[in-house]
Structure formats: C-alpha cells, structure tokens
C-alpha cells in the first residue's frame with residue numbers, strides 16, 4: 001500500500017513527462033482500437049451481407065456439388081435430415097434451396113440469370129428477403145410469380161406485372177422453359193447477386209427444371225458468436241459422408257477470406273508501427289527517469305532499501321502510467337465507437353468502387369466487440385512491462401556508492 | 407569492547423590503468439558514545455574510509471568488525487539489511503526522497519523495518535521535534551532549507567535506533583548558522599542518548615566541536631587526538 005502511494009507520488013514529480021507519456025499511450029491505444037474496430041466492423045458487415053444474409057455460415061450439398069454446380073449434383077430433400085440439423089445446438093435456421101442458370105428473354109432482350117428456388121417463409125426467416133422488396137410483393141407459398149434483382153430490372157427496364165420467359169436445360173438434360181410474371185423487385189446486398197438473381201418458390205423451380213423433390217443446398221445460419229467448426233462437428237455424424245458434403249463459409253468463399261486477410265494485414269502493420277513509435281517514447285521516458293534518479297536510488301540502497309523494494313516501486317510506476325494511458329485510450333474510444341457504429345462512415349472513391357465490385361456496401365460501422373480494446377490494451381501493457389525490464393536491470397546493477405558521488 | 411574495529415584496511419581502486427591506493431593499512435577502533443571527526447586534505451581517503459565502515463564499499467585487504475560482527479565478507483544483499491538495521495547515514499546533500507514530507511521521510515526507514523504505523527508516526531514526530539523541525543513535519547524537501555533538510559536526514563538516520571551514525575561532510579553545503587545548529591543537535595543527541603557519530607569534515611568549526619579527531623593523510627592515519 002505504501003509502495004503504491006510512493007509510486008503514485010513519483011509519477012507526478014515530473015508532471016509534464018508523465019503526462020506526455022500517458023497521452024502518447026492513450027492516443028496509440030485510441031487509434032489502434034478505433035482503426036481495428038472500424039476494419040473489423042467492415043469485415044463483419046461484409047461477412048454478414050454475404051454469409052449471414054444469403055450463403056449461411058454452413059451449407060450442406062450433395063457430394064461434389066461445390067466443385068461442379070450442376071443440377072445433376074442435387075439431392076433428394078429429406079425432412080428427417082432437416083429436422084436433425086434444426087435441432088443441433090447453435091443452429092437457428094436451415095433452409096432448402098435449388099439453384100441453376102437460365103436465359104431470360106424479354107421483348108428483344110436476352111440475358112443470363114441465376115435462378116434460386118426458395119421456401120418463401122423459411123427463406124424470409126433466414127435472410128429477411130421480404131425486407132429487401134423495393135417494389136411489388138413478396139412470394140407466398142405455392143406462388144407462381146418471381147422476384148427479380150433490382151439490377152436486372154433496371155438494366156432490362158422490367159417492372160412488376162411484366163412477363164418474362166426463361167429457357168434452360170433441366171435435370172438430366174431435358175429442356176426447360178416457362179413464362180413467369182414479375183411479382184416483386186428485390187434489392188440484394190451483394191451487387192453481383194443484385195444483377196443476376198431471380199427467386200421463385202422451390203416448387204416452381206423444381207417443376208421448371210424437372211428435378212422432382214431435389215434441392216442443391218441446405219443453408220444453415222448459426223446463433224451469433226457460435227463457432228462454425230463446432231456445429232459442423234456436431235452435424236457431421238448425422239450425415240452420410242458418401243452422399244453429402246458440409247462446408248463452412250470460409251471454404252465456400254475463399255475469395256472473401258482472401259480480401260479480408262489482405263486488407264486486415266495492412267491494418268495490422270499500421271498498428272505495429274504505432275506500437276513501435278510508442279515503444280520508443282516509453283523507453284525514452286524510462287531512460288530519462290533512470291538517469292535522473294540514479295543518485296536517489298543509490299541513497300535508498302545505502303540507507304537499506306533492498307533492490308527488490310526499489311524495483312517494486314519503479315515497476316508500479318510503469319504499470320500505473322501504462323494503465324492510465326490504456327484505460328484512458330479505451331474509455332476515450334468508446335463514444336467514438338458507439339457514434340460510428342450508429343452512423344457508419346461511407347467510403348467513397350476507389351476503395352468504394354472496389355468494394356462494390358465485390359458486391360459489398362462500402363460502409364464501415366465500427367465493431368463494438370470488447371475483444372478489440374482488450375487485445376490492444378493488453379498488448380500495450382505488455383510492451384510497457386517489457387520495456388520496464390530495463391529499469392529492473394539498471395537497479396539490479398546499481399551500487400550504493402553511486403550515492404556518494406554526484 | 408569497541409563498536410567499530412578497523413584492522414589493517416587497504417583499499418586500492420583499480421578502475422583506471424594506474425591503480426590508486428586510497429587507504430594504506432588503516433587501524434582504528436571506535437567505542438560506543440564517541441563523537442569522532444575524520445579530517446584530512448582532499449583525496450586523503452576520508453570518504454573511502456567512511457564508505458568501508460558503512461558497508462557501502464569493501465576493503466581490498468584487512469578486516470572490519472561492527473558491533474562484534476565481522477562484515478568484511480558479507481554479500482551485497484546481506485549488507486543492505488545490515489546497513490538498514492545497524493547504521494544511520496547522513497550524506498552531503500539530497501538525502502531525502504523528494505516526493506515525501508519530512509515526517510514520511512523519517513518514517514521511511516522504520517517502514518522498511520516493518521514498524522507499525524502508530525509507533526512510526528510517534529517516533530518520527532518525536533525525532534523531528536528533537537531536531538527542531540516541529541513546524542516542518544508536513545513540508546516536502548523542496549520547501550525546506552539545506553540545513554533543515556540535513557536535520558531531517560539526521561532524524562531519519564536515528565529513526566531505526568542504529569548502532570552509530572555515519573556522516574560524510576554533512577555540513578559541506580550549509581552556511582555557518584545552519585552548520586552550528588546541526589552540530590548542536592548532533593552533540594546533544596550524542597550526550598543525551600549516547601549516540602555514536604562518525605563524520606568527515608573540512609570545516610574547522612566542526613573539527614573544533616569533535617571530541618576525537620582522526621587525521622588522515624595519503625591513506626594513512628597521521629594523528630588520532632582525544633580532546
């Protein structure tokens with residue numbers, strides 16, 4: 001207790017220097033936390049807009065489907081399997097989908113589109129598709145109409161009520177074709193999907209392709225914060241591995257993982273540089289402090305204060321300074337994180353274009369996750385403790401005779 | 407039996423190319439209750455001798471006994487404890503911890519020895535009163551004159567009930583009024599409490615008040631006079 005008080009008093013004997021040191025730690029932690037919260041927030045949004053609101057964190061397919069996404073690699077829908085999956089721990093929803101390609105023709109215009117068959121109710125629970133309707137209405141069960149991506153609608157000047165013709169090759173190469181009425185227009189998060197996807201009920205699409213009761217995927221969403229690997233391990237024994245494949249989103253979307261990794265490493269380097277700069281600052285403070293107080297330490301050693309006790313006081317000083325800086329930085333960053341979580345920064349220019357090209361909204365809502373301040377706070381604490389080893393060694397080398405010279 | 411027994415002590419500094427022989431066979435015995443000045447020209451070895459007696463430095467040759475214990479070969483960490491429990495130190499200047507008040511500085515030694523709070527405070531107050539600083543108990547060193555700081559240092563040196571107090575030129579930075587005042591206090595403590603003082607000095611006024619004067623010259627004792 002006395003050592004704590006002594007250390008506290010010692011910090012404030014050179015007010016300006018301690019203040020500068022604390023402030024530099026504070027700003028380093030602030031910037032590290034703010035920057036990473038922004039980056040990780042953007043990735044979370046990217047993942048959510050692609051994975052959470054469409055792909056699902058886990059998908060189950062017929063074996064070989066992901067390699068060769070054809071109708072021949074679909075599987076017979078099984079109520080038993082779906083029930084097994086839905087009752088697995090941490091699974092919040094599991095929806096069936098059938099996917100394929102077709103040519104759309106409207107008037108003189110023809111273009112390629114991807115068709116997705118869904119269960120309207122279950123899909124809405126899964127990806128809130130209904131909320132993405134910008135014009136017209138959502139599908140009802142057994143609906144014969146279709147929903148089209150906003151991008152296609154704009155490019156082909158389609159509107160609700162228009163009739164489009166779809167032509168394709170169906171299951172086992174039978175020819176498929178049909179006329180469909182546009183029931184609604186949807187704005188999808190991913191611009192690639194927005195420009196190519198058409199939804200209809202699973203039943204309509206199965207009829208169109210002649211697949212019977214087959215589907216191409218079961219998409220699974222998980223409770224927030226749960227671990228996909230654990231859930232996959234729990235589902236695995238319920239699957240016939242000869243028949244099915246199970247994948248998490250990182251396997252399905254390696255490009256997304258790559259983009260995030262590449263972008264994130266830039267941020268990590270920035271943080272590293274920031275840490276290096278404050279390390280020099282902290283080290284400078286320690287050097288000055290030791291030089292200034294060598295004589296005083298000599299006196300203390302002479303009158304009988306052990307090195308261990310002197311070291312205790314000096315380490316407490318370092319810990320207090322670091323704690324003040326780290327605590328201040330974390331506290332100071334909170335309001336900013338909350339503000340930019342509620343009012344995300346929207347990127348403009350090249351960065352925004354790049355993101356859009358990959359189908360992401362160029363918005364950066366900050367992540368409020370406490371693991372970020374925890375990581376950076378403890379990293380800075382470690383750095384400053386590591387650097388105070390220098391003072392420990394200086395004190396260990398100290399001779400009481402230093403006191404009698406000045 | 408003598409309190410401090412220095413036997414044939416040599417100290418050679420090997421820090422430069424040419425070894426410096428600072429003490430060349432010093433023999434000395436100091437008894438309890440003495441008030442001893444060590445004098446001599448600059449470079450004669452006064453500081454070196456006091457450092458060795460205080461366990462701050464060790465002799466190259468010879469032996470040293472303090473309070474019946476041979477400390478010649480104690481390890482440095484044992485010496486720290488030995489100093490804490492047996493010797494009070496007053497240095498030439500900057501003795502005190504700058505962030506602590508006079509009272510806290512005096513308590514500091516007792517704290518290191520593990521005294522309980524009440525006893526610490528009581529003794530610190532009593533000692534500060536004895537050195538005439540009753541009004542300054544809550545002042546920081548920077549708020550006191552050099553003489554007042556040295557008096558706090560004396561109070562601190564006495565706090566732990568040491569066997570003796572060592573002071574290397576305690577008055578070197580003081581004006582004559584403060585010097586007299588500090589000496590009055592030391593003499594009084596010596597007479598009333600039989601506290602042993604060993605100090606070095608250049609100052610004739612200080613030498614005049616010592617009861618025993620040991621003169622060093624070129625690392626050897628030239629004279630040893632009881633007055």
Ligand SMILES: Nc1ncnc2c1ncn2[C@@H]1O[C@H](COP(=O)(O)OP(=O)(O)OP(=O)(O)O)[C@@H](O)[C@H]1O
Nearest residue numbers: 419421426427428447448449450451452453454455
């Ligand atoms: N650390 C050291 N390294 C080398 N030589 C030293 C060292 N300390 C002292 N000396 C030498 O030892 C001799 C005695 O020095 P010491 O400091 O004991 O003298 P002193 O009597 O205290 O002098 P002063 O009155 O100036 O304080 C001197 O010749 C000095 O140069």
Ligand SMILES: [Mg+2]
Nearest residue numbers: 452453454574
């Ligand atoms: Mg000297």
